[in-house]
Amino acid sequence: MLIRNALVIARPATDKPFFGWVRVRGNRIAALGEGEPPAEVSADATRVIDAKGRILIPGLVNAHAHSHSSLTRGSAEGMTLEPWLKAVIREQSQLTPEQARVSAYATYAEMLLSGTTAVMDMCVIPEVAREVAEAIGIRAVIAPYVADTMSFAPTLDRVEAMLASTARGARVRTWVGMHDLESASDALLQEGAALAREHGVGLHLHCSESKFWTEKTRARTGRSPVEQLEHLGVLFEGTHLAHCVWVNDADQRLMASRGASAAHCPHANLKLGSGISPVVAMRKAGVLVALATDGSKANNRLDMFDVMKFASLLAKGVAHDPTLLQPGEVLAMATATGASVLGIAAGEIVPGSLADLSLIAVDRFHLQPAVPETVVTNLVHAARGSDVDTVIVDGRVVVENGRLTLVDQDEILARHSAVGRELLKLGK
Numbered sequence: 387m388l389i390r391n392a393l394v395i396a397r398p399a400t401d402k403p404f405f406g407w408v409r410v411r412g413n414r415i416a417a418l419g420e421g422e423p424p425a426e427v428s429a430d431a432t433r434v435i436d437a438k439g440r441i442l443i444p445g446l447v448n449a450h451a452h453s454h455s456s457l458t459r460g461s462a463e464g465m466t467l468e469p470w471l472k473a474v475i476r477e478q479s480q481l482t483p484e485q486a487r488v489s490a491y492a493t494y495a496e497m498l499l500s501g502t503t504a505v506m507d508m509c510v511i512p513e514v515a516r517e518v519a520e521a522i523g524i525r526a527v528i529a530p531y532v533a534d535t536m537s538f539a540p541t542l543d544r545v546e547a548m549l550a551s552t553a554r555g556a557r558v559r560t561w562v563g564m565h566d567l568e569s570a571s572d573a574l575l576q577e578g579a580a581l582a583r584e585h586g587v588g589l590h591l592h593c594s595e596s597k598f599w600t601e602k603t604r605a606r607t608g609r610s611p612v613e614q615l616e617h618l619g620v621l622f623e624g625t626h627l628a629h630c631v632w633v634n635d636a637d638q639r640l641m642a643s644r645g646a647s648a649a650h651c652p653h654a655n656l657k658l659g660s661g662i663s664p665v666v667a668m669r670k671a672g673v674l675v676a677l678a679t680d681g682s683k684a685n686n687r688l689d690m691f692d693v694m695k696f697a698s699l700l701a702k703g704v705a706h707d708p709t710l711l712q713p714g715e716v717l718a719m720a721t722a723t724g725a726s727v728l729g730i731a732a733g734e735i736v737p738g739s740l741a742d743l744s745l746i747a748v749d750r751f752h753l754q755p756a757v758p759e760t761v762v763t764n765l766v767h768a769a770r771g772s773d774v775d776t777v778i779v780d781g782r783v784v785v786e787n788g789r790l791t792l793v794d795q796d797e798i799l800a801r802h803s804a805v806g807r808e809l810l811k812l813g814k
Contacts, residue, residue: 388435389407391407391437392405392406392408394408394441395443395762396418398762400714407419407421410781412741414737414738414781415737415738417737439747439749440746443501443717443721444722445503445504445779447502447677447724447725448679449678453486453493454509454511454681455474455489455493455682457805458810459683461683462474466658467596467598467659467660468598468599477809478510479536479538481510486510487518490509490514490518491802494522495522495790497524499771499774501744501746501771502690503742503743503777503778504525504527505525506590506728507527507528509529509531516548519558522792524779527561528561529560532562532564532565532574533570542578562579562581562589564590565591566593570591575591576618582624587624588729589624591627594633595655600632612633612640612641613640623644624729625645627647629655638671641668641671650665650676651684651685653680653693653696654680654684657685657686658684674726674727675719677694677716677719677720677723678693679692690720691765694717694765697719721734740780741780742778742780743778744776744777745776747774753768
């Protein structure tokens, strides 16, 4: 595949955008350059995408989401995290495999159509999520929602079975997932960490999301959640913590020293009144901080462009400092950092990287002028997922002209709407 005439953002944090071309061979970036491609590159291409009037970026990476939560979006509103969780858990406990399938299709479709090529999916029925991710074409890390206080949650035995059946380097992979430190016992957390180490995969869980849960762990253990993870031997390179709103300086230093990463979910943290994650301080301490939407029930929109803008403006507003989290840094957090955290060789458009790419149409008033000097800022502060035109995952076009290519988009939408309406009626 040859993509030509694009405004290319190859490495958002360091490189100046340029008008040029990118050559894909198989599922990897083979070459790129400014201006017109060499004659031998053009002659060798079996498919050419003329990207004139479009921006080419590394595919966006959503570092924490829940594919089972898209069915009843707009319900359980106006709650803090604790009562909200009770409502969500009650719904999840009754979720059928077919409902989970419909929700996964809707979730992944929304993500792909808005330029997200990879997701960390913490889900309730992981076997179904994996099947759907394979079919729709997204790159996914499935982290099952293990917790010994929830009878409906998947068990570590199921996670181990999925790990055993996942090929190394597959587009859809499995990690060990735990709900959090209070719904998964200390012993279970240790078992999960041991399983992750045994299979050479990461461990994903919610951590320090609200003051209530942070203080609950401290009251039980005498330690902060991060300190408790360290005490249990669960904090290591590959431990990926969602939210991290209530992490103090000592927690941040500990995370950095162990190579643990964070997923910043600004919308969910604001909507549930949980607080604002100290993203700038964590990054300064050396913690890798990726960006995420969380589930649609906690956010209402799975649009990583929206997340980038929120993350950037929150940091500036809290610190009264407009120099913080500049657009190139934020776009890198949503691409290269997210890919690094999930162990994916993507997130930059450089030779050897996986060909996970998104093309954004610029024939929009809010993206003008679309020139190298302004394009990164306008992507972070003005673009929307609806501006995405084409999406490539693993070297394959999965969205073209704003439509999914591997599945029936209209059927997914109709089924999603019908099941959501049914569940809302049952919940009354």
